[in-house]
Amino acid sequence: MSKDFYAALKNRRSIYGISKEQVVSDDKIQEVIREAVKYTPSAFNSQSARVVLLLDEHHDKFWDITKETLRKIVGNDEQFASTAEKMGAFRSGYGTVLFFEDDSVVEGLQSNFPLYKDNFPIWSHHSSGMLQFVIWTGLEAEGYGASLQHYNPVIDDQVKKEWNIPDSWKLIAQLPFGKPTVQPGEKEFQPLEQRIKVFK
Numbered sequence: 001m002s003k004d005f006y007a008a009l010k011n012r013r014s015i016y017g018i019s020k021e022q023v024v025s026d027d028k029i030q031e032v033i034r035e036a037v038k039y040t041p042s043a044f045n046s047q048s049a050r051v052v053l054l055l056d057e058h059h060d061k062f063w064d065i066t067k068e069t070l071r072k073i074v075g076n077d078e079q080f081a082s083t084a085e086k087m088g089a090f091r092s093g094y095g096t097v098l099f100f101e102d103d104s105v106v107e108g109l110q111s112n113f114p115l116y117k118d119n120f121p122i123w124s125h126h127s128s129g130m131l132q133f134v135i136w137t138g139l140e141a142e143g144y145g146a147s148l149q150h151y152n153p154v155i156d157d158q159v160k161k162e163w164n165i166p167d168s169w170k171l172i173a174q175l176p177f178g179k180p181t182v183q184p185g186e187k188e189f190q191p192l193e194q195r196i197k198v199f200k
Contacts, residue, residue, distance in 0.1 A: 008141040012133075013187070015145025018093040018178030023143040026055060029095065032138040040131040043123035046109055049131050050100035050169050058163075062098075063091035063176070065158050066151050073154065090149065093178030097135055098159070101128050104168040128172045136175060145180035148173055 037051055054062050067087035074080040101124045110117040136146050152171040
């Protein structure tokens with residue numbers, strides 16, 4: 001990793017201007033994802049996270065599907081213009097990471113540990129959120145910019161059909177990434193004294 005942990009943490013931002021220019025090898029991108037999936041914690045070590053990496057024409061196809069699905073929902077061309085612009089911006093990137101949770105794993109935990117039944121779906125989302133953050137930050141550390149998107153569940157059926165995704169995989173989020181073409185504005189922070197309490 002080319003940056004230390006805190007530098008990567010500080011530099012991870014939502015980057016909406018991205019290009020298809022390659023920053024690191026596809027093997028390196030896959031390494032970031034493999035390491036993140038392997039080492040990100042999960043409740044009861046359930047390892048319920050599933051990830052699909054879309055590159056090249058698969059990345060483009062995903063955003064084409066998303067655009068056309070949303071067009072059918074919005075209907076009005078004038079209202080759809082800003083959505084189409086967003087889809088074009090995401091499609092301009094190098095790749096997309098799709099985050100899933102395997103419901104069959106969650107349901108198995110609910111069956112085996114009924115006392116915590118109601119908590120397992122919540123914990124599953126906690127784990128997914130951590131994985132999203134780790135991969136997002138890992139890609140940033142390698143020089144890519146990204147933003148987290150949520151076009152599920154309206155695209156779920158089309159995505160599962162196009163890439164032969166198991167029925168038990170539930171789509172949680174999408175992360176389009178690419179070489180940054182713009183820099184984000186200054187980030188504003190609420191006073192930490194209002195957000196953190198320390199007792200010692």
